[in-house]
Amino acid sequence: MSEKIKECVDLSVLLQTTERLNHVKDIDSLLDNFLFEARKFSNADAGSIFLTEGNNLTFSYVQNDTKAKRDPNSNKELYQKFTIPIDEQSISGYVALTGEPLNIEDVYKLPRNVPYKFNKNIDKKSDYHTQSVLTVPLTTSAGNINGVMQIINSKDENDNIRPFGEEHKLYVNFFASNASIAIERARMTRQTILRMVKMAELRDPKETGSHVNRVGSYSIEIYEKWAKNHSKTEVDIKHFKDNLKIATMLHDVGKVAIPDVILKKPAKLDDDEYKVMKTHAFQGAKLFDQDFSELDHLCFDVAYTHHERYDGTGYPRGLKGEEIPLAGRICAIADVYDALICKRVYKEPWTEDDVLKTIQQESGKHFDPQIVSIFMEIYEVIRAIKDRFPEAE
Secondary structure, three states: OHHHHHHHHHHHHHHHHHHHHHHOOHHHHHHHHHHHHHHHHOOEEEEEEEEEOOEEEEEEEEEHHHHHHOOOOHHHHHHOOOOOEEOEEEHHHHHHHOOEEEEEEEEEHHHOOOEEEEEHHHHHOOOOOOEEEHHHHHHHOOOOEEEEEEEEEOOOOOEEEEEOOHHHHHHHHHHHHHHHHHHHHHHHHHHHHHHHHEEEEEEOOOOHHHHHHHHHHHHHHHHHHHHHHHOOHHHHHHHHHHHHHHHHHHHOHHHHHHHHHHHHOOOOOHHHHHHHOOHHHHHHHHHOOOOOHHHHHHHHHHHHHEEHHHEEEOOOOOOOEEEEEHHHHHHHHHHHHHHHHOOOEOOOOOOOHHHHHHHHOEOOEEOOHHHHHHHHHHHHHHHHHHHHHHOOE
């Protein structure tokens, strides 16, 4: 294939990819997708995205193929929270400050006259060797910088680390430019969802932003492991995760239709009250029954089925086994885990041992045994999510 034909093919694939990514709705899915595609086009082993918050960069997404092969729970790093000042001291901070990309052949051999440094402790802590690094700003259409994308360790056809070339810089800059615009849109979508949750929170003190963020994050991590076990493609996984995150965050939105006297009762509900409470699954599903999109369909499934039980004794329809949609089976365990492990107005938090024992005992009863097995396998990630989104004091 001639260089000119190859450039045309690459450009066509690039445009098709960015068009697909522009339809991603959830902010976390968006970062995941853009980072993945930027790495794929530059054959990079790892990468991360930082978003601006005031005068700092906040670590927002990370991918590392080498570490993922070594540790099946490496996704727990997604939920670590740390910040970097926007200044000349670090590579990412420097790029955010100046708005200029940096392409570094070897971060361990930086020239003495540059102001920024590479933090070698990060490599020591993670048992990873960073070498070539390409860092680009995420610049909005208005010229503001809303983050930084950093791509690490480009590899050749023999899996040897190499410097990033000019073509890699063009690819990554292209993704960064598109990501900046999409990030603004996805942040608005996230805020809209959280406003819907806030409406429910005004009615129900149990329905908080932290709770729905945790349930959404638990759910996509469980799904990703399930999907890989079932040989789903990377593109299909990322697409489903995008919709699943939003749908599971809205799992209890139907509670806005439940009377306050029941919703805010700080004690166990009686039988009649419980019958009314159970209608929230149907009420939530009604909000999405027009089914205009895949997201509507998934929101309908999750709202309607997350209280079904694997043995058929759940509500509202008594579905059994795989009659319950996968998204509902996943949300069920995510929601119950969070309710048990966290404090509520009507209960103290259970101990971790008691929660895990209960979940295992409910395998094949309340929960899909396959989903329970995955939950236990990735529990380090689940715990990291819980720590990432604590309840406000």
